[in-house]
Every structure is written in structure tokens, then in C-alpha cells.
Amino acid sequence: MDEWKNIIIQDDCLRAIREDLGDLRGRIRTIYIDPPFFSGTDYTLKRLQGGSEAAAPDLHESETYSDKWEGGFEEYLEFLRTRVELMRELLTEDGSLWLHLDTRASHYAKVMMDDIFGRENFVNEIVWKRTNSPKAQSMGFGTQHDIILLYAKDSSKFQTKPVYREHDEKSMKPYRYHDDRGQFRLIEIEAHGIQRTTSRKQFEWRGRTAPYLYKKETLDRWWEEGLIYTSRNGRYSKKQYLHDTKGILVSDLWLDIPPLQGGSVEFTGFLTQKPLTLLLRIIECSSEPGDIVADFFAGSGTTAIAAERLGRRWIVCDKSLVAIETLMKRLKSESMDETIPVSIKRPPIREKS
Numbered sequence: 001m002d003e004w005k006n007i008i009i010q011d012d013c014l015r016a017i018r019e020d021l022g023d024l025r026g027r028i029r030t031i032y033i034d035p036p037f038f039s040g041t042d043y044t045l046k047r048l049q050g051g052s053e054a055a056a057p058d059l060h061e062s063e064t065y066s067d068k069w070e071g072g073f074e075e076y077l078e079f080l081r082t083r084v085e086l087m088r089e090l091l092t093e094d095g096s097l098w099l100h101l102d103t104r105a106s107h108y109a110k111v112m113m114d115d116i117f118g119r120e121n122f123v124n125e126i127v128w129k130r131t132n133s134p135k136a137q138s139m140g141f142g143t144q145h146d147i148i149l150l151y152a153k154d155s156s157k158f159q160t161k162p163v164y165r166e167h168d169e170k171s172m173k174p175y176r177y178h179d180d181r182g183q184f185r186l187i188e189i190e191a192h193g194i195q196r197t198t199s200r201k202q203f204e205w206r207g208r209t210a211p212y213l214y215k216k217e218t219l220d221r222w223w224e225e226g227l228i229y230t231s232r233n234g235r236y237s238k239k240q241y242l243h244d245t246k247g248i249l250v251s252d253l254w255l256d257i258p259p260l261q262g263g264s265v266e267f268t269g270f271l272t273q274k275p276l277t278l279l280l281r282i283i284e285c286s287s288e289p290g291d292i293v294a295d296f297f298a299g300s301g302t303t304a305i306a307a308e309r310l311g312r313r314w315i316v317c318d319k320s321l322v323a324i325e326t327l328m329k330r331l332k333s334e335s336m337d338e339t340i341p342v343s344i345k346r347p348p349i350r351e352k353s
């Protein structure tokens, strides 16, 4: 693996996987794909060019890809199916595929993915809040989220590392106690409500008889460690110090990854570009440094940049020349172009992208 080169391919990923990547079968740990969504739109890349003190810059627009389907939804689903089937073959036994869509196709894709991977290998439907300002609708409600379907090659071998997000104002509220060790919140150690069944034994501990949730030895250990808080009326609770928590455990609702703003330094002008923080999270929790990560609908190259930052090897493919050029520029602006070995496979451009 010493001579490993990251790979950039400009081609239809169907052909690229069949013809260029056969020897990577069973070797890719994480595949993230963000294919066309069946939106019925032609997409472009918008860039400001020129401009001076006297004149505003021109807005330059280049076509990137079309998400219009003459054969309708059936053709679209078949397009996805043939490609995802090949991608599955590339995954390691503990690998995973993350399919990013929105509600125009996600439910049909779920059924398709169950068929390709097996229902038992479905892991999550992640809801990513992709905008803070949904468009007003004359009918129904404005859409604020995308869907990411997560499938394991073999769910008995796949694991994700726990992901934590920073505390926010709401989650910080219970941490209103202080002592010389720091800020803490109180955790109940006595049973309440439905936990308080007749089978739960009460016992006396340090002068208070209660239906404790923990064994006496555990309570003694916490007492020794200074982790028991005694209230004015003699009730005990456990202290949880803020500095001992890693943050809030992230669920399948991803509300904390902000959308890409047009003015952000990260934004390349590629209209369907996804935020780097989204890809950092996906890659970090599903792979290890040195693993191979791939994206076969790479667009502006977000996956390559995130994988490189996390020390993963990467393969990206896109059929649009404008996308590949955007990605190359991005690598250059991150000073990644000279230091990272990359093999660029660019066959003759056969169709307008």
C-alpha cells in the first residue's frame, strides 16, 4: 500500500467502477454518494469574474450536470440501482454506504436499497436539516431536510464510533451546580415513577432508606470518589461534571450541521455542494485513518477534502469536467495538490457534462 495514490476519475461512475476499479473489490470502507435527486433541474456553477473599483464583477455560469430524466422516475431509479449494485461490491465486509437524497426519491430508494443490501443491513435514515429558511408554500409545508440512508455491507460486522456535539444553551441548563471540581448536574440514584415497582428492594444507605437504582458497593465507591451530592433534606444524587462529558450524543436527527452559505469561504459556487462538516462526521465515524473512502458523484470534491483532512485514502469520480476542475482547484487552495499523490484518470470526454 506504500505506493497508494488517491484517485480522481472523470467519467460516468458506472464505467469507472467496471473498467478502472475492479481490483478494489472488497477494499473500500466508506462510500458516500450524493447523486442527482430527481429534481428536474439543470445545475450550474456560478463564479464572479473580473471587477474593479469602478465596475462590479461579472457573474459567470457554467453547466455542471442535468437532473432531468426523459424516461421519468423509472429511468432514474434504474440509473441509481445499476450503480449502487456495483458500489456494494467494492465495500469491505465492515464497510458502509451512505446515500444522500431528499424526499423526492428517498422512500423509493429505501426499498431499492433494502433489495440490494438486504433489509437486515439497513442501519439508519438520517435526517439532515439542510436549511434554516424553508421556502413559503401555497400548499403543505416548506422542506428543511435531506435524507441520508445508511447501509452496512454486513450489519453484524459494521460499527460507527459515537459522535458527540457540543452542548447548547438548553443542554447546559441542568449544569447549574458548582464545587471546587467544577460545574455539574445531578443524576437521580433513587427509583421514581414506573421504575418504582414492588420488586425493587429498598435498603438503607448512609441514613436514608430508599429504592436505590444502584448496588450499595457502587454507591460506596461514588461516595469515596466524592461524586455523591447530599441535598438539604438528606436525599442523595450523583454529580455529573461537565468536564467528564464528551458533549451530547448525536442521534439520527442532524440539526447541528449548518447549511453552506453562499458567502462562506468553503463555497466554490457549485450549487449542490455539501458542507465539509457533514462529510467529516460521516467519514470519521465510519472509517479509520488509512482506510479507503470513495464518492462516485463527487461534485466539488467535498468528500476528497474531508477524507484527506482525516488521513483517509480516497477515490472520487464525477462525469462533469466542471466538477473535476472545481475539485482540483479546491485541492490546490487547500495546498493539498502538491503533497498528495493523486492518479487522475481522465478518458476522452464523450458527452457534454
Ligand SMILES: C[S@@+](CC[C@H](N)C(=O)[O-])C[C@H]1O[C@@H](n2cnc3c(N)ncnc32)[C@H](O)[C@@H]1O
Residues within 6 Å of the ligand: 011, 012, 013, 014, 034, 035, 036, 064, 065, 270, 272, 273, 274, 275, 296, 297, 298, 299, 300, 301, 302, 303, 317, 318, 319, 320, 323, 353
Ligand atoms: C449533487 S452533486 C454532488 C455534490 C457534492 N456532494 C459536493 O459536495 O459538491 C451530483 C454530482 O453527480 C454527478 N453525476 C451525475 N451523474 C453521474 C454519473 N453517471 N457518474 C458520475 N457522476 C455523475 C454530477 O456531475 C454532479 O457533480
